[in-house]
Amino acid sequence: MSADDRRAQILDAVTPAVLEHGAAVTSRQLADAAGVAEGTLFKAFGDKESLLAALVERHMTDAEPDLDLRADSVADVVASLVPVVVERMRFMFRLVMALGPIAQRVAAERRDDFERSKRCIAARFEPFAHDLRVTPLVAADVLRTLAWAAAASWGDDEPVSSVDDIMQVLLHGIVAAPGDEPRAGADPERRPDASALEPVEA
Known part of the structure; x- marks a missing residue:
């Protein structure tokens, strides 16, 4: 060895x-x-x-998600990536919390590795760029941001965002479509009409 x-x-x-x-x-x-x-x-x-x-x-420096991705759609990419990235972010959050300044110093020194991981994720979206409303790099950045939010929990005892929540937001946004069943904790009586949320032309 x-x-x-x-x-x-x-x-x-x-x-x-x-x-x-x-x-x-x-x-x-x-x-x-x-x-x-x-x-x-x-x-x-x-x-x-x-x-x-x-x-x-x-x-x-283990930058690229370890998965065998056979995707036919953006939904396939998201379904394959999100669980892996969330789990990795949870591990990294635990490591940063455990080692504090040591981990923060190394993270600052290895910024290029962190950016490379974003490009690796963006590459997964590239074949479906024509189906995205944003660039693959922005999609990768949003995915990682949501994954980190779920991993860090922002001080809560349990994560507020689940893997399924992240996938739903990435694929459909936060506005419910007409006819959708209310999710847990939602008040159907307070749901705005979808048309009221559409952009108004000047």
């Missing part, structure tokens, strides 16, 4: 311990999680903070 492969193996092995203990995780806990001696960790990474930074970098 090469040195890089060994480092990657250690980072994958210690990830659950880091998510549990955050930046306060000890070198002993990291070594136990990796099944190696503490000296092996120091030899591979130098010190604990360097190891934690390398862990964040490893996860942040």
Whole structure:
């Protein structure tokens, strides 16, 4: 096994311990999680903070969604992408919350990787650009923004937005069409007429 492969193996092995203990995780806990001696960790990474930074970098540079996409429509693209991106965003949110300034510093340094992930998602939309009201890059940006909102929960104990909610908004917007069944929590008596929401020509 090469040195890089060994480092990657250690980072994958210690990830659950880091998510549990955050930046306060000890070198002993990291070594136990990796099944190696503490000296092996120091030899591979130098010190604990360097190891934690390398862990964040490893996860942040995994830019392209890992899926086998066979899409015949925009709906297929959205249905395939959203669950994967939301799950990834939830993981990254946990990592940022666990490691605080270390994760934020690495994220700032790896901004290009984050932008590349957006371009990877946009490429999934490209074959269906003629069916979109926005460019594929804007579609990718909106998808990631909604996924991050669902992952972060914005301080709520449970996410307000579900995967299905995100798919509905991406494909149909937030305005119900005439005849749609009210969704949970909706007040059908207060639903505006769809025609009232149509743009008015000057």
